[in-house]
């Protein structure tokens with residue numbers, strides 16, 4: 001089982017979603033890996049650089065985390081890599097990915113930023129990485145105003161690249177129940193426009209901070225997640 005997690009934006013909940021999905025497969029007893037191919041804004045560690053996303057997912061899910069390229073600057077990968085004079089080579093990332101995939105039953109990859117994020121100045125994007133991996137896309141987005149536009153742009157780009165297997169998770173601010181009708185309409189519009197069966201809403205919960213490694217109410221969120229996807233074996 002393999003999925004690529006992307007988002008309508010940076011900071012939208014890709015890592016939180018990756019942590020939930022990894023935990024789901026770990027709890028099923030499957031040998032699960034999390035792969036953050038490119039981490040920009042890498043954190044300083046005793047013996048060099050590390051990925052905050054990998055640390056968060058590993059700690060919450062107990063999946064094994066991997067990363068190929070760590071860059072210091074919190075910026076688009078094409079730019080962060082230029083600053084360090086280290087070219088991003090898609091084939092190298094794919095080869096790392098394949099080697100992880102041969103050692104695990106499940107691999108959950110997380111992109112950096114959204115699907116159109118450039119990896120170089122020649123037109124290679126995060127979307128190409130997902131397409132070349134040949135895995136379904138799971139898009140993280142925000143429920144509410146702007147959702148249809150943001151999600152549709154990302155899903156259309158994925159389709160254009162030939163990524164046809166898609167699912168969407170929308171994080172909703174449950175504090176404002178007056179938006180419920182609008183959010184449910186977002187879901188049905190996206191289902192109709194893209195023929196996607198699996199579009200789910202999940203709440204934003206208290207106290208979660210990926211960068212500060214705060215898990216807050218992640219356990220409650222995980223419970224909601226398992227309720228949503230139970231009996232849907234592969235999430236699709």
Ligand SMILES: Nc1ncnc2c1ncn2[C@@H]1O[C@H](COP(=O)(O)OP(=O)(O)OP(=O)(O)O)[C@@H](O)[C@H]1O
Nearest residue numbers: 010011012013014015016113203204205208209210
């Ligand atoms: N379901 C949620 N409940 C509560 N807070 C959330 C949730 N999802 C995301 N957040 C908040 O948004 C922040 C960013 O989420 P996350 O790190 O998952 O985004 P991302 O898309 O992976 O960002 P990046 O592009 O940096 O990888 C989290 O630190 C957390 O504070």
Ligand SMILES: [Mg+2]
Nearest residue numbers: 014015053110
């Ligand atoms: Mg992330």
